[in-house]
Amino acid sequence: MLSVLGQVSGGPAVAHGKLLFRPIGPELILVGVALAVMLLDAGYPERHHATLALLSLAGLAAAAAYSLSLWSWTGPTTVLGGMVAADRFTVFFRLVILGVAALAVLLSYQYLERADEVRGEYYPLLLFATAGMTLITAAADLIVVFLALEVLSLSLYLLTGFSFRRLASAEASMKYFLLGAFSSAFFLYGIALAYGATGTTNLAGIAHGLTGQVGPLSLALAASGLLAVGFGFKVAAVPFHMWAPDAYQGAPTCVTAFMSAGTKVAAFAAFLRVFDVAFSPLIWDWKPFVWILAALTMVVGSVLAIAQSDVKRMLAYSSVAHAGFILVGVTAASHAGIQAAMFYLAVYPAMILGAFGVVMVVSGRGERGLTLSSYAGLARRSPLVAAVLALLLLSLAGIPPTAGFIAKVAVFTAAIQSGHWPLALVGVLASVVAAFFYLRVIVLMYMQEPVIAGGQREAETGFDAEPGAVGSLGFVAIAVPALLTLIFGVFPGILFGVLKSASIIRF
Amino acid sequence: MTTGYVPILILAAMAGAFAVLSLAASALLRPKHPLPAKSAPYECGIEPIRLPQSERFPVKFYVVAMLFIIFDIETIFLFPWAVAFRSLGLFGLVEMIVFIGLVFVAYVYVWQKGGLEWEKPEQARRELSARFVPLPPSVERSPGDRITREPAAVESGAG
Numbered sequence: 001m002l003s004v005l006g007q008v009s010g011g012p013a014v015a016h017g018k019l020l021f022r023p024i025g026p027e028l029i030l031v032g033v034a035l036a037v038m039l040l041d042a043g044y045p046e047r048h049h050a051t052l053a054l055l056s057l058a059g060l061a062a063a064a065a066y067s068l069s070l071w072s073w074t075g076p077t078t079v080l081g082g083m084v085a086a087d088r089f090t091v092f093f094r095l096v097i098l099g100v101a102a103l104a105v106l107l108s109y110q111y112l113e114r115a116d117e118v119r120g121e122y123y124p125l126l127l128f129a130t131a132g133m134t135l136i137t138a139a140a141d142l143i144v145v146f147l148a149l150e151v152l153s154l155s156l157y158l159l160t161g162f163s164f165r166r167l168a169s170a171e172a173s174m175k176y177f178l179l180g181a182f183s184s185a186f187f188l189y190g191i192a193l194a195y196g197a198t199g200t201t202n203l204a205g206i207a208h209g210l211t212g213q214v215g216p217l218s219l220a221l222a223a224s225g226l227l228a229v230g231f232g233f234k235v236a237a238v239p240f241h242m243w244a245p246d247a248y249q250g251a252p253t254c255v256t257a258f259m260s261a262g263t264k265v266a267a268f269a270a271f272l273r274v275f276d277v278a279f280s281p282l283i284w285d286w287k288p289f290v291w292i293l294a295a296l297t298m299v300v301g302s303v304l305a306i307a308q309s310d311v312k313r314m315l316a317y318s319s320v321a322h323a324g325f326i327l328v329g330v331t332a333a334s335h336a337g338i339q340a341a342m343f344y345l346a347v348y349p350a351m352i353l354g355a356f357g358v359v360m361v362v363s364g365r366g367e368r369g370l371t372l373s374s375y376a377g378l379a380r381r382s383p384l385v386a387a388v389l390a391l392l393l394l395s396l397a398g399i400p401p402t403a404g405f406i407a408k409v410a411v412f413t414a415a416i417q418s419g420h421w422p423l424a425l426v427g428v429l430a431s432v433v434a435a436f437f438y439l440r441v442i443v444l445m446y447m448q449e450p451v452i453a454g455g456q457r458e459a460e461t462g463f464d465a466e467p468g469a470v471g472s473l474g475f476v477a478i479a480v481p482a483l484l485t486l487i488f489g490v491f492p493g494i495l496f497g498v499l500k501s502a503s504i505i506r507f
Numbered sequence: 508m509t510t511g512y513v514p515i516l517i518l519a520a521m522a523g524a525f526a527v528l529s530l531a532a533s534a535l536l537r538p539k540h541p542l543p544a545k546s547a548p549y550e551c552g553i554e555p556i557r558l559p560q561s562e563r564f565p566v567k568f569y570v571v572a573m574l575f576i577i578f579d580i581e582t583i584f585l586f587p588w589a590v591a592f593r594s595l596g597l598f599g600l601v602e603m604i605v606f607i608g609l610v611f612v613a614y615v616y617v618w619q620k621g622g623l624e625w626e627k628p629e630q631a632r633r634e635l636s637a638r639f640v641p642l643p644p645s646v647e648r649s650p651g652d653r654i655t656r657e658p659a660a661v662e663s664g665a666g
Contacts, residue, residue: 019598035612042619 020079023070023086023138026063026094027131033059034127041120049118053109056123060102060130067094067134078140082202085140085273085505092342092502093137093269097262100349101130104258106477107357111254117163125162126258129155133266137273142191142201142227145270149187149234152266153180156259160251166367172250179233179243187230193223194278203278210281217282224279224286228293231274234267235323237293238300245308248316253363256312257356260319261349268326268345276333277505283333290331295423297324298430306437311359311370314437315352318396321434322348325411328427332414339503340410343495347403347488351395354481358389361474375441377450384475386445388482395485397438398431403488570622581610 021028037055040048073086104126112118132152139145157180161173195201197219198209210220229240236244248256279286301321308314326348329341362378362385363369379386395402408431412424488495588595588603595602617623 035609038616039612042616045619 020075022075023073023079023084023090024135025066025070026098027135027138029063029066030059030127030131030134033062034124034131037127038120038124041124045120049109049113052120052123053105056105056127057102059127060098060105063130063134064095064098064102067091067098078204082204083141083144084135084138086138087505088502089273089342089505090134090138090269092498093265093345094134096265096346096349097130097133097137100258100261100265100353101126101133103353103357103477103480104254104262106473107257107353107360108254110471110474110477111252111360115163115252117252119162122159122162125155125159128152129159129258130262133262136266137269139270139273140203142194142203142206142274142278145274146184146187146191149230149267149270150184152263153184153234156255156263159255159259160247162255163252166250168250168367169252170250172247175250176243176247183230183233183240186226186233190223190226190228190230193219193226197223203274206278207280210279217285220279220282221285224275224282225289227274227279228286228289231267231271232293235264235271235326236320237323237327238297238320241297241301241320241323244320245313245316248319249310249312253312253356253360253367256316257353257360260316260356261353264319264323264326264352265345265349268323268330268341271330272338272341273505275330276338280333287331287333290327291420291423294324294327294331295426297321297327298427299324299433302430302434305434308437309372311372311375311441312356314372314441315355315359318434318437319352321430322352322396324430325408325427328415328420328423329411331420331423332411332418334414334418335503336417337411337414338505339496339499340407340414342499342503343410343492344407346495347395347407347485350481350484350488351392351404354392354478354485355389355396357474357478357481358385358392361385361471361478372441372444376444376448378445381450385478388478390442390445391482392478392485393438393442395489397435399435401486401489403485403492406489406492567625574617574622577610577613581607 033055037052037059040055041052068091070086071088071091075086077087078085105123108122108126112122129152132148132150132155136145136148136152139148157173157177160176161170163169164173191201194206197217198206200206200209210217231237232240233243248260251259275286275290298321301317301319301324305314305317305321308317322344326341326344329337329344331337332340359370362375362382378389391402395404398404398408400406408427412427415421415424415427584606585603588599592599
């Protein structure tokens with residue numbers, strides 16, 4: 001089947017003896033482990049939560065090790081008939097996504113135990129979603145982009161509704177599914193039009209076909225617009241962000257942490273590859289569109305986050321705003337822009353995953369204690385957790401010496417270098433607005449007394465002051481991202497050194 | 508460029524016109540002798556029942572339908588593969604084995620999780636005996652009747 005698709009999409013015909021599967025090794029490992037976990041759960045239905053989680057972690061570690069070994073890949077740049085790219089760009093993003101998934105497993109273990117929702121399907125779904133996310137970063141053909149997008153989306157729809165007894169979770173799953181299916185249709189239509197314009201779905205073929213094109217470009221323009229809408233839905237860019245707050249709020253918090261970090265990285269990796277590579281000949285046509293998308297996303301995300309009284313909703317809108325900041329890097333469309341966006345995409349998942357992790361740790365069983373007021377006086381009850389959250393929020397706000405600051409500086413610098421100083425200005429103003437609601441939480445935690453509503457505080461927040469209640473796994477899952485934001489904030493050179501060769505997109 | 512789409516437009520117009528014309532023509536030309544039995548919806552000879560109002564639809568049908576689609580798709584893949592078997596060679600064989608293996612994993616999973624059992628046997632018997640009583644043999648049965656009836660229906664029928 002691969003060979004047939006390879007010929008249709010204009011890639012080199014596949015010689016059956018020379019199929020190179022090594023570049024999709026991480027995905028094969030992830031899917032294999034997911035199937036093993038699934039069968040293990042089906043065969044031994046008694047409680048063995050730790051085994052499933054450990055096996056998933058082992059699979060993620062193996063996939064990460066395999067990805068690392070692809071860093072020194074010297075074979076062809078695309079394999080499997082031009083379907084999959086083998087470059088350092090994908091290795092970088094794979095490692096980020098696998099790290100996100102590993103931390104998500106730690107968070108999930110604690111969440112599922114506490115919520116009494118231990119069902120074996122959770123970890124296979126998480127691994128399938130991870131496999132889709134890592135595959136999309138390597139996709140060198142729009143068909144593979146779509147395939148990977150569906151693999152990750154379908155798994156996430158189910159994970160969102162995993163606590164289906166809680167009505168909000170089921171509702172979130174339904175909304176996410178309906179809007180996600182809608183966006184998939186847009187994306188698919190874009191692929192069809194791209195095929196109509198250039199006669200191929202291969203990214204290299206599209207770039208080649210558009211370069212020599214003279215005459216009307218309406219089909220190609222429509223294709224790039226529809227693809228941008230599809231990606232806009234997945235990264236939750238305004239005005240395609242409607243699903244994000246509802247889905248993030250209703251989903252189990254560990255799933256929210258995973259999808260807010262992982263989906264955005266995966267979708268942006270594909271966004272960068274498709275737009276900065278395949279549609280680079282049309283750069284002056286799609287740039288204004290993405291420009292407006294970026295400006296709208298930053299402003300609307302930041303402003304709407306102020307009005308939220310629910311922490312998960314607030315962080316959801318903040319993640320919308322961050323999609324806008326990353327889009328600034330995409331709009332720059334230069335090497336510096338790609339590099340800045342990649343830096344952002346390496347530190348943003350750490351910040352948002354850590355923040356949602358803290359929310360999970362602080363909220364009680366059954367998702368209570370999610371209002372902003374339940375964070376009042378958190379510093380007194382649990383100083384360590386409050387310090388971690390404060391650090392992560394400072395990073396999300398973009399205040400030095402955290403990684404969030406460096407990331408914002410990098411994207412704005414890239415935008416100014418490409419002559420988009422108005423966009424950088426909008427971005428800076430939006431981050432000033434955004435700083436308000438991040439700092440508000442810090443003020444609540446450190447400078448206010450805990451709200452005691454008729455002595456019901458403990459029961460309401462479901463959180464007791466003892467540090468042991470946080471759980472060691474959960475604490476690791478929030479401490480590691482906090483440490484990373486600090487390390488990359490003080491020594492951003494480490495990451496930029498890696499990005500020097502990783503930001504070259506080969507196809 | 509747009510001239511290439513003219514035949515499609517003509518075809519679409521003709522298809523629409525055909526549907527409207529044939530419905531209109533039959534409405535005008537057919538003899539009209541309405542009977543209650545004629546205006547009842549036809550359902551393959553089964554007594555027509557309105558599902559959502561009279562009884563609930565077991566969600567188990569959904570699982571069965573989903574499983575059916577999975578194996579249906581497997582068959583759909585197998586047919587073209589079988590036709591092109593010789594030209595695909597060993598590569599095609601291995602690919603198909605992998606595919607069938609994946610579907611088989613799903614099958615084992617569903618089987619182990621009890622997705623293939625309609626309901627647990629003892630639970631089924633309990634529910635049946637609570638909800639239904641057999642019809643007395645003296646009651647004359649018409650073709651639409653079932654062998655069992657809801658207890659309330661039997662009592663009201665007797666009284």
